[in-house]
Amino acid sequence: MDVLGAAAQIINGPTEDLLVRLSAATAGLVPHRAIAQLASLCASTPVTTHGEPALAGAITGADLAALLGTVTAGHPWQGVIEIAGSTHPVLAVASDQAPRGSVVVFIRYDETPVDATTLQALWDLLTAHMYQLTLEREPGALAQNRAVAEARADVAAELGEAHAATLATLLGVLRNQRIDDSAARSMTVELALNGLADLRTDAQRDRVPNGEEPAGKAFDRLADSLRALLRHGPVDLELDAPGNDRLMPAGVAHRARVAVRSVVLAMLTQDRVRRIRVGWRWTGTDLQATVRDDGPGRLEDVLDLGQLAERLRLHEDDLDLDAVPGWGLTARITLHAHETMPAMTTSDPLGTLGTRELEVLERIAQGHRNRSIADDLHISESTVKFHVANILTKLAVTSRTQAAALYHATAAV
Numbered sequence: 001m002d003v004l005g006a007a008a009q010i011i012n013g014p015t016e017d018l019l020v021r022l023s024a025a026t027a028g029l030v031p032h033r034a035i036a037q038l039a040s041l042c043a044s045t046p047v048t049t050h051g052e053p054a055l056a057g058a059i060t061g062a063d064l065a066a067l068l069g070t071v072t073a074g075h076p077w078q079g080v081i082e083i084a085g086s087t088h089p090v091l092a093v094a095s096d097q098a099p100r101g102s103v104v105v106f107i108r109y110d111e112t113p114v115d116a117t118t119l120q121a122l123w124d125l126l127t128a129h130m131y132q133l134t135l136e137r138e139p140g141a142l143a144q145n146r147a148v149a150e151a152r153a154d155v156a157a158e159l160g161e162a163h164a165a166t167l168a169t170l171l172g173v174l175r176n177q178r179i180d181d182s183a184a185r186s187m188t189v190e191l192a193l194n195g196l197a198d199l200r201t202d203a204q205r206d207r208v209p210n211g212e213e214p215a216g217k218a219f220d221r222l223a224d225s226l227r228a229l230l231r232h233g234p235v236d237l238e239l240d241a242p243g244n245d246r247l248m249p250a251g252v253a254h255r256a257r258v259a260v261r262s263v264v265l266a267m268l269t270q271d272r273v274r275r276i277r278v279g280w281r282w283t284g285t286d287l288q289a290t291v292r293d294d295g296p297g298r299l300e301d302v303l304d305l306g307q308l309a310e311r312l313r314l315h316e317d318d319l320d321l322d323a324v325p326g327w328g329l330t331a332r333i334t335l336h337a338h339e340t341m342p343a344m345t346t347s348d349p350l351g352t353l354g355t356r357e358l359e360v361l362e363r364i365a366q367g368h369r370n371r372s373i374a375d376d377l378h379i380s381e382s383t384v385k386f387h388v389a390n391i392l393t394k395l396a397v398t399s400r401t402q403a404a405a406l407y408h409a410t411a412a413v
Helices: 003-012 015-026 061-070 117-135 139-174 181-206 216-232 250-268 305-314 354-365 370-377 381-396 401-410
Strands: 032-038 047-051 077-085 088-096 102-110 212-214 238-241 247-249 275-282 286-293 319-325 328-336
Touching: 003 117, 015 032, 015 047, 032 061, 032 250, 047 139, 047 319, 061 077, 061 305, 061 381, 088 117, 117 139, 212 216, 212 250, 216 238, 216 247, 216 250, 216 275, 247 250, 247 305, 250 275, 250 286, 250 305, 305 319, 305 328, 305 381, 319 354, 319 381, 328 401, 354 370, 354 401, 370 381, 381 401
Parallel strands: 238 275
Antiparallel strands: 032 047, 032 102, 077 088, 088 102, 212 247, 275 286, 286 328, 319 328
8 A cells, every 4th residue: 555645545635534535545455344533632523433334333432442542652453342232353553643642443354463554654644634633723722622522531431430330339239149139139229329329419529629628538538439339249458548638639639539440440340359459649749549459460451441541641640550460450540739739840851750661661772672571570561562652652752762762862961
């Protein structure tokens, strides 16, 4: 395929039909039933699809958001995802030629491996083109569009996680063989009613404009919700309270509770998890939450955490994952109190990277590939890909080569 010629053909036409032209241009290279694009900052049409009507119409942002947060730009991913209750083989291509990235997904007929090098180059060109089109729009309209998209994503995700927590609690009761049928019915009715009441009052209780709450009390509210979630299941909950009652912004506390609950729900989908430990620390400017499990330690088992990572990035917060096969998964969440943070004065371009990210970057600079880095650090290759994506985003570079050059330039100073 002539990448430049194909790109020119795809770009030349109405923007709303771009996906149709992309599907036609790539049909021979990657036969597919449908094609979908997720534009994370578009409020009006965050997901666009084309293809078989029944399949294309069933694709949602929830199906694609995990890929946006997990698939590394420049490294197409081939695998299987769930759409509308059924599994489908897909090829996902991500690009970092826009600030928040973009992903295009080909829903394929089979899982036969394909060389996606040409598709990657083509999608990078199209992403850059679409981003330039957004920059040409009126700045005020663009900012409003982004704000609406971010708010919509937050609300939809939080409601979905609240429903998931309630359903997980109900299933825990129904699966508990130590509870007889009559008691189980009574308990599930009570839990369902409590869940509905919490959904109705959560917005008023959690979203207090410019409010503050003690760190210890904020953590206690998180602990109560997690105990209810795990009470009737086989997983033990260990809690590491912050140890102080320093005041923190209510908005940060709310984001932390939502993020931790999302991680716990993802961990519960794994096999052989018997213990989850949760703790957080409030520094006065940052809230650092840590969630650990004793599960299988495979990042691919909790792909949905890519959704959370993307939502956190929209708020300039961070999710750092370490998956060690046979030992478990560790999620470190850092949330910033932007309204109280002092201006950034550091001249160190690597200052925003975490310890594990620096270890990964050092090995990238030495020319190591993902498999070698995973073996060296005793983590999975999926975890390495996750760190690489975060490193490129934080350093505002578009390739491993640029990240390595920045590392060497900084080390030489």
